Amino acid sequence: MALLDLIIIGAGPAGMTAAIYAKRKGLTLQLIADSVGGNVTKTGNVENYPGYKSIPGPQLAALIKKQLEDMKIDIKLSRVAKLEKAGDYFMAMAADGTAYEARAVVVATGSKWKELNVPGEKEFRNKGVSYCPTCDGPLFSGMDVAVIGGGNAAAEAVMDLIPMAKKIFLVVRSTLKADKVVVDKIQSSDKVAILMGYTVDRINGKDFVESVDIVSTSGGERKTLNVGGVFVEVGLLPNVAFAKDLLEINDRGEIVIDERCRTNVCGVFAAGDVSDVPQKQIIVAAGEGAKAAMSAFTYISTQKC
Numbered sequence: 001m002a003l004l005d006l007i008i009i010g011a012g013p014a015g016m017t018a019a020i021y022a023k024r025k026g027l028t029l030q031l032i033a034d035s036v037g038g039n040v041t042k043t044g045n046v047e048n049y050p051g052y053k054s055i056p057g058p059q060l061a062a063l064i065k066k067q068l069e070d071m072k073i074d075i076k077l078s079r080v081a082k083l084e085k086a087g088d089y090f091m092a093m094a095a096d097g098t099a100y101e102a103r104a105v106v107v108a109t110g111s112k113w114k115e116l117n118v119p120g121e122k123e124f125r126n127k128g129v130s131y132c133p134t135c136d137g138p139l140f141s142g143m144d145v146a147v148i149g150g151g152n153a154a155a156e157a158v159m160d161l162i163p164m165a166k167k168i169f170l171v172v173r174s175t176l177k178a179d180k181v182v183v184d185k186i187q188s189s190d191k192v193a194i195l196m197g198y199t200v201d202r203i204n205g206k207d208f209v210e211s212v213d214i215v216s217t218s219g220g221e222r223k224t225l226n227v228g229g230v231f232v233e234v235g236l237l238p239n240v241a242f243a244k245d246l247l248e249i250n251d252r253g254e255i256v257i258d259e260r261c262r263t264n265v266c267g268v269f270a271a272g273d274v275s276d277v278p279q280k281q282i283i284v285a286a287g288e289g290a291k292a293a294m295s296a297f298t299y300i301s302t303q304k305c
């Protein structure tokens with residue numbers, strides 16, 4: 001296969017936007033992804049993407065995909081199993097054994113939101129179960145909600161929800177590991193009740209979430225919290241397995257990048273949720289994809305990092 005200018009791995013908002021920018025710059029490219037649309041396809045209604053007051057996630061993903069099709073950008077539907085440096089170019093090995101070679105690479109493989117794996121979680125996803133307070137918080141205005149988790153993501157979710165929710169139960173399995181400054185703020189809010197030493201047993205409801213059962217980790221004491229929303233904030237798992245021997249990864253498993261989306265390896269760029277950019281949002285991922293493609297173009301044109 002001929003040497004390409006650019007391989008883009010991942011077809012969520014970051015990878016698809018990178019492809020649009022790269023194509024318009026005249027780069028030869030191959031987009032490789034195991035599915036098209038990424039986490040946008042798992043979103044009920046997106047209400048924070050400019051230009052759309054409210055749009056179902058799958059519809060937004062389909063519109064971007066159509067734009068790629070109109071631009072004759074080919075998407076190879078496959079998982080990338082390995083990314084390697086081979087002399088002065090890079091080789092991405094697809095799971096079916098096809099090898100793609102290019103001068104530069106944009107990694108845009110996103111993350112998986114860690115799940116609780118309890119009864120009711122899947123059934124009530126987008127019906128009261130959410131993984132993203134920034135996305136869904138306003139839907140729970142004036143309601144009682146539970147936030148599950150003890151790290152910074154959970155504490156920040158509580159901070160996001162304080163202005164809108166009526167009451168917030170923070171359910172922590174062991175100890176609160178969030179930064180002290182955030183913990184102090186949530187502890188001083190009379191809207192927040194912190195329940196330490198509890199895990200979630202099941203999420204209940206009819207059409208939407210109505211309550212969550214929690215059980216104490218020490219004695220098995222059970223409680224039912226009557227809430228209309230459950231925010232699962234137990235972490236993200238970035239999809240980096242194929243590149244972990246090549247790229248610098250931080251302790252959250254994210255690819256470390258600079259302000260131009262450059263990784264530690266000259267010629268490899270990363271964008272969106274797989275990177276250490278803190279805001280995991282569609283608009284941010286799209287913006288970072290655009291930045292990564294433009295940085296790749298500069299690198300390919302100048303051969304300077």
Ligand SMILES: Cc1cc2nc3c(=O)[nH]c(=O)nc-3n(C[C@H](O)[C@H](O)[C@H](O)COP(=O)(O)OP(=O)(O)OC[C@H]3O[C@@H](n4cnc5c(N)ncnc54)[C@H](O)[C@@H]3O)c2cc1C
Nearest residue numbers: 010011012014034035038039080110135272273280281282
């Ligand atoms: C339930 C839910 C609701 C959300 N709601 C909102 C919202 O309302 N508003 C908002 O702004 N954000 C929302 N988000 C967050 C938003 O979806 C993400 O921030 C965004 O999709 C990140 O884009 P991305 O392109 O970085 O990654 P992703 O969208 O995760 O896309 C990753 C891509 O990489 C591919 N891939 C992964 N591994 C490999 C591999 N090894 N080989 C090849 N391809 C691979 C995937 O198939 C996919 O195509 C929500 C997320 C979830 C889970």
